Amino acid sequence: MSASSAVSFLMSYNCTACLWLMSGILPPLQDRIFFVTGATDGIGEFTAELLAKEKCTVLVHGRSPEKVDRVVKSLQRYCPKIFGFVADLSNLRDVQRLGEEVARKFPAIHGLLNNAGTFAGDYSGRRKVTEDGNEYSLAVNVLAPFLLTSILLQKVRASGAGRVIVTSSMSAMRCSADAFGRSAMRARMVRLSCLRA
Ligand SMILES: NC(=O)c1ccc[n+]([C@@H]2O[C@H](COP(=O)([O-])OP(=O)(O)OC[C@H]3O[C@@H](n4cnc5c(N)ncnc54)[C@H](OP(=O)(O)O)[C@@H]3O)[C@@H](O)[C@H]2O)c1
Numbered sequence: 001m002s003a004s005s006a007v008s009f010l011m012s013y014n015c016t017a018c019l020w021l022m023s024g025i026l027p028p029l030q031d032r033i034f035f036v037t038g039a040t041d042g043i044g045e046f047t048a049e050l051l052a053k054e055k056c057t058v059l060v061h062g063r064s065p066e067k068v069d070r071v072v073k074s075l076q077r078y079c080p081k082i083f084g085f086v087a088d089l090s091n092l093r094d095v096q097r098l099g100e101e102v103a104r105k106f107p108a109i110h111g112l113l114n115n116a117g118t119f120a121g122d123y124s125g126r127r128k129v130t131e132d133g134n135e136y137s138l139a140v141n142v143l144a145p146f147l148l149t150s151i152l153l154q155k156v157r158a159s160g161a162g163r164v165i166v167t168s169s170m171s172a173m174r175c176s177a178d179a180f181g182r183s184a185m186r187a188r189m190v191r192l193s194c195l196r197a
Pocket of ligand 1: 088090
């Protein structure tokens with residue numbers, strides 16, 4: 001899709017979305033907007049594909065422009081309303097930019113899927129500190145989804161019945177207090193988001 005046709009599509013799309021918002025009725029799946037982080041691999045890519053097959057609008061996020069481009073092109077076989085976003089979630093400024101860009105371009109988010117996650121950093125036993133001075137896995141698994149959710153919460157609420165989903169793990173249920181692994185961190189992120197909402 002060229003830049004100009006994308007703009008005209010979005011303009012007409014926004015009108016449809018606004019009509020649904022004003023009606024107060026939850027739109028059919030093909031008129032809903034889903035934002036999937038970490039959609040360039042694994043569970044995120046699989047979920048984005050399922051949503052594209054349902055003709056939903058899917059915002060595909062990844063950290064590699066090439067991978068995002070590949071997934072967007074591949075999902076456009078099922079639905080034209082697929083849009084790519086690139087951001088490194090270990091960098092809070094990038095997360096802020098991503099959230100603001102999505103908020104500017106879309107009137108509502110029916111599903112925010114905080115799926116991107118990493119095993120790098122402390123969890124793997126190799127300490128890695130981000131540019132912002134945060135431990136790497138804490139930044140990607142907890143701080144990024146919390147900031148993104150905070151920025152987009154109004155858009156999720158605007159959808160009328162939006163959902164924020166965080167992929168975590170059953171292992172969070174039995175994680176000991178000192179094993180500050182990514183599952184436990186994601187569980188904490190869910191609790192933080194509930195408080196924020
Ligand atoms: N697979 C499981 O069995 C399992 C079990 C329990 C929970 N989970 C949770 O489910 C989620 C997805 O797991 P998965 O197995 O599908 O993982 P995956 O295949 O490794 O995919 C992770 C996704 O997150 C992206 N990502 C990683 N670090 C990033 C960063 N710094 N900035 C932006 N994006 C980043 C990856 O981008 P790239 O493509 O560029 O690497 C990829 O798109 C994770 O949060 C994980 O904790 C998974």
